[in-house]
Each structure stands twice: as C-alpha cells, then as structure tokens.
Amino acid sequence: MPADRDVSPEPGTLQCPDCHTDLALPSGKGRGTWRCPRCDCQLSGAWRLKPDSLLALSLATAFLWVPALTLPLLRLENLGLDNHASLLGCIFALMHGLYLPAGLLLLFTLLIMPLANLVAVSRLLWAARQHQPVPSPRWMWVYRQSREWAMTDIFLLGILISMTKLGDLATVTPGAGIVCLGLAVLLRLIVETLAQPEQLQRLIDQRAGEVSDA
Numbered sequence: 001m002p003a004d005r006d007v008s009p010e011p012g013t014l015q016c017p018d019c020h021t022d023l024a025l026p027s028g029k030g031r032g033t034w035r036c037p038r039c040d041c042q043l044s045g046a047w048r049l050k051p052d053s054l055l056a057l058s059l060a061t062a063f064l065w066v067p068a069l070t071l072p073l074l075r076l077e078n079l080g081l082d083n084h085a086s087l088l089g090c091i092f093a094l095m096h097g098l099y100l101p102a103g104l105l106l107l108f109t110l111l112i113m114p115l116a117n118l119v120a121v122s123r124l125l126w127a128a129r130q131h132q133p134v135p136s137p138r139w140m141w142v143y144r145q146s147r148e149w150a151m152t153d154i155f156l157l158g159i160l161i162s163m164t165k166l167g168d169l170a171t172v173t174p175g176a177g178i179v180c181l182g183l184a185v186l187l188r189l190i191v192e193t194l195a196q197p198e199q200l201q202r203l204i205d206q207r208a209g210e211v212s213d214a
Contacts, residue, residue, distance in 0.1 A: 117146035
C-alpha cells in the first residue's frame with residue numbers, strides 16, 4: 001500500500017485553502033488582488049496589510065458594538081402606539097415559542113459570530129504587530145469561519161428596507177443603535193477586506209521568522 005503523500009506546501013509556495021492547489025508566492029512588487037487561478041479564492045487584497053491601522057479599526061468596532069447591541073435601532077409610532085427595540089431585544093423576543101429556531105439563528109449570526117470575528121482578527125493583528133507567532137491555528141480557523149457567518153450587514157440592510165416599507169404606514173424614526181450598528185458594520189467590512197486570511201497568515205509567519213532569525 002503506497003505511503004501517504006506529504007500535502008504540506010513546498011518552500012516558496014502557498015496552498016489554496018479551498019482547492020488545496022500549491023501556488024508560487026507572489027513577488028510582492030505587483031499591486032492588485034491575488035486569486036487562485038483554479039477556484040478564484042481570494043488570497044490577498046489589493047492593498048498592503050498594516051496591522052497597526054487595522055487593529056485600531058478593530059478596537060473602534062469593539063467600542064461601537066456595545067451601544068449597537070443595547071440602544072434602540074428604530075422607533076415606530078402608529079395610532080398612538082410607540083414602540084422601539086434594540087438588537088438584543090429583537091434576538092431575545094424571537095427566542096420564545098415557535099420562533100425559537102429563528103431566534104437561535106439570529107443569536108448565532110448577529111451576536112456570536114460577529115464577536116468571534118472581532119476577537120479572532122484582533123488577536124491575529126496583535127500577533128502580527130508584536131512579531132509573534134499565533135499560539136494556536138484555531139484563531140485563523142475561527143477568523144475564516146466567522147467571516148462567512150457574521151451577517152450583521154445583511155440584518156442592517158433588512159432594517160433599512162423595512163423602514164422604507166413601513167414609512168407609509170407609520171412614523172419610523174432611526175435610533176442611535178442603528179447608527180452605531182452601521183458604523184460597526186462598515187469598520188468590520190473594511191478590516192475584512194484589507195485583512196485577507198492568507199495574506200495575514202503570511203505576514204504573521206514572516207514577522208515571527210524575522211524575530212527568530214535575529
């Protein structure tokens with residue numbers, strides 16, 4: 001029976017995380033997005049990765065996240081009735097009776113995954129800034145998965161569409177929560193766009209290797 005083939009990439013190459021194709025590392029002189037020619041997976045962004053700036057954006061997102069969760073998203077007035085709800089209030093209101101599955105889905109995609117994304121990318125950027133290796137590969141795994149499952153941007157789009165539809169039936173006033181949520185979503189998308197997982201991993205490995213060789 002033949003021996004198992006070593007699937008680890010050769011020096012100077014990178015293995016695509018989606019199709020596992022071994023690719024030669026770019027020279028670093030060219031500009032633009034680098035994608036896998038086989039599956040079109042994005043392996044690096046069009047801009048140089050700057051850990052200090054992205055870590056600052058991640059910290060700003062963390063400060064905005066608390067009021068985005070707790071402050072009212074919008075205020076609805078109709079026929080003398082006045083109602084408002086926060087993001088946490090929407091999640092917990094659905095976690096009753098027949099709406100429990102929907103509430104759990106919102107809890108996972110609007111609270112757990114965005115927070116996991118924020119913690120993971122902050123830890124990875126901190127490692128790159130401090131020229132240290134990441135203590136566990138699970139950090140990068142959590143970052144990759146949370147990028148796919150954090151859906152606050154879709155939730156925000158749904159709120160904006162609902163406000164437009166309800167405008168003819170009631171008075172809808174945006175709350176402070178939706179402003180904080182919009183800013184937090186914008187900053188998170190900027191960080192995710194600039195900090196591609198493979199590019200971030202290469203930077204961490206490069207900086208940690210420079211320290212070990214010194």
